[in-house]
Amino acid sequence: MGLKAKIAQIFAQIISKSEKKWIENPIEFQTKIFHNLISVGTETKFGKDHHFEKIQSYEDFKKQVPIRDYEDLKPYIELIKEGKSDIIWEGKPIYFAKTSGTTSGTKYIPITKESMPSHIKSARNALLNYMLEKKTADFVEGKMIFLQGSPELEQKNGINIGRLSGIVAHFVPKYLQKNRMPTWETNCIEDWETKVDKVVEETLPENMTLISGIPPWLVNYFEKLIEKSGKKTIKEIFPNLQLMVTGGVNYNPYREKMIELIGEDLDVIQTYPASEGFIAYQDSIQANDLLLLLNNGIFYEFIPVNEFFDENPTRISLKDVELDKDYVLILNTNAGLWGYNIGDTVRFTNLKPYRIVVSGRIKHYTSAFGEHVIAHEVEQAMKSTAQKFQIQVSEFTVAPQVNPNEGLPYHEWLIEFVKEPENLEEFAEELDQNLQKLNSYYQDLIDGNMLRTLVVSSVKPNGFNEYMKSQGKLGGQNKVPRLTNDRKIADGFFELNLIKS
Template sequence: MKFKSYVAKLFAQFVSNSEKNWMQHPIETQDKLFQELISVGKETEFGRDHQFSSIKTYEDFKRNVPIRDYEELKSYIEKVKEGKSNILWKGKPLYFAKTSGTTSGTKYIPITKESMPSHIKSARNALLNYISQTNSADFVSGKMIFLQGSPELEEINGINVGRLSGIVAHFVPKYLQKNRMPSWETNCMEDWEAKVDKVVEETLPENMTLISGIPPWLVMYFEKLIEKSGKKTIKEIFPNLQLMVTGGVNYNPYREKMIELIGEDLDVVQTYPASEGFIAYQDSLQKDDLLLLVNNGIFFEFIPTDEFFEENPTRISLKDVELDKDYVLILNTNAGLWGYNIGDTVRFTSLNPYRIIVSGRIKHYTSAFGEHVIAHEVEQAMQETLKIHPAQVSEFTVAPEVNPTTGLPYHEWFIEFAQQPVDMNAFRMELDQNLRKLNSYYDDLIVGSILQPLKISPIQKEGFNAYMKSQGKLGGQNKVPRLSNDRKIANVFLELGLVEK
């Protein structure tokens, strides 16, 4: 056994044992964390503005601290950007993670001395948990891709600024530096298409054992590798490839395409990282849900999605959540985010331990007719349909057509097929039936002849990449929303001529 692999197994067992305490006592862990956050927060400007000194319980906190999104917290963040101390958290943050928001423009998310280790430790523990499960650590001796945004940082009043993935690049352990791909110079490239081509060039001759990225990027990377090498599968190119680590979007809609490209159903660890904190990771290869990290510097709150836009929605902590119910995820963090609406919705699949799936975005849904269809439902409908009507789907998004030239309104599915179904109409009707089973409101609209069954508009190969490029968002950290409540994305597809005739 190679030395690195041996040491990794020992460390994985140690970490696995140490993690059991908080997993067995999640509510106590969250309660203790809540008190620690309040204790630090009361010394800040935000804490004084919201009477943290009088907060003893979670009920007190809810009365004092409203739910906010980035725009509503921006006045405090601007003070931090000006170089002021003790605004949202003690002192100044170490970094700002720079993200592109759909409604807020560029966001600057603080990362503090206390929160930075949480990002690093969680990514590490996701891999160590995999080693502990499988008793296999062979991948640590090969080459590993951690494709990131540029690690080059800017500075605002003494605070370093960059993409989260670029910031994290500065914390890759020394013992992994020699194994890490691509080169620093390639990671610094801003042109995404040129960057992927360079990654292909650098990795093609290497012994790649772990590859990490969001699924749409992995598909692009794998297709380019196959094209350049002349091989038929990724396993022919990288016979020792053992593991993929993904994040950002649900992996399941991409699974069949990945199996075809790779040549087998490779082990996959799904993660849920965000600039605001590392929220969850897949702790079992037998399950697709994610372990909620209740010990990771984040006190979680939840609001039922069907109440979110009400004046006084229900707002609960972890102990009161229920299975199979969609919640808007609210964060309170050791980076100084308080009552912060990250914009994601989650659904609990287990309460012992607490496991979740990301069911969508609170702003990304289709409800032009009152149906409130969410990402989890369209992804599940697609997954069930592909079991009956084999096809390969590279990417898809859904938009309402409220004013068709003829007939009733409908949902329009823009789908990029790697391989189209044999019978497109049968595929379409199966997809519609599956969505009706998952969303009773949608079913009522079909039954009541308010809507007609969905329609499919096939998108040309590489069409989604062309769309992202037209929006200036082609890159490893960006993805097309699964659903829209308007025709903005649909209209761009049509204007660019990306819909197949």
């Protein structure tokens, strides 16, 4: 074991001991964070507008602060962009993280001097936790790739603006700089295909031990490496590759494809970073759920998914959550986000400690007929069906067909297969049965002759990448939603002739 690895192991033990304090006292730490947030927020414009001086408890808070999304917060953000201080948090943010919103255009998410450290330490702690579990830190001796958005930042009224991953690139510890790839110049390339080609060129001859990225990007990167090298698997190219770190989307639908490309079931750490805060990470490679981070300056709230669109939905704090129930995740943060709907849904898999899986997006669902099918359900249905038919799926998305040329309406599944089933109709029937088992509303609509069973449309190879390229969203953190409530994306595939005839 090298010197870096030995030091990392010692540091991991120190951090683990410190983290146990909040893990073992979750409600106490959440309560403390709540009162700290209110104390600071009282002196801001937002706090004065919402009478924070009257807030003594969480029940008071719910009366004063409604749930909001970015559009509701935007007037406050515009004031900050104009150079105003003490708007939603004391002073001004040190960064705005730019994200692409589906309805709001470009969003500017504030990052403050108080919130920035949690983005860095959480990613670090995920790796340290892995070192403790595996009793090794050898990967720190080799090359590590963190493909990120461009680290080049613009500035407006004293606030740096860029993609979150590009901002984080400025905080890579000095002791890892020599190990880090790709080069700064390559990371600054904006065109995704050009960037990936350059990354392949730079990394191919290196001793890669850790690779980090969102699953669709990793698949793309691995396929290009194999094509360029003439090898059959990634392990042949990088025999010392030990660990993958993923985030952005659920890794499980990509697992079989990854195993095939890599040549083995490599250790994986799943993370849940967002511009709004680092929310969770996988604290054991033996499980697929994530440890909810309760000492990161975030006070969490939860709304049951089946009540979210009601006029007065139930709104609870951590102490009242239940297992195996889907909740819309609401954040209150030390970057000045209050009652903020991040758009994700989560499901608790454990309450001691609190662990979650991300079950989907509240804006990404199909409910054209009242069925409210969510991502977790379609992914589970696909997983079960693919296993039974022994096939692999690269990507898929689901959209309603409300006005078919003939017959009843239906759900259309656009699927890019790695290996297509021999009988697509039988596959579709099994997929439909699995979805009915997971969603009783959908089953009722089928049984009541309101919907016909789903239809599968097979997407041409590389079709999802071609679609994203046509939208100017190839690469980075961009991905096609698992579900939509309209035909915009589905029709785009047909217009681009990406569906097999």
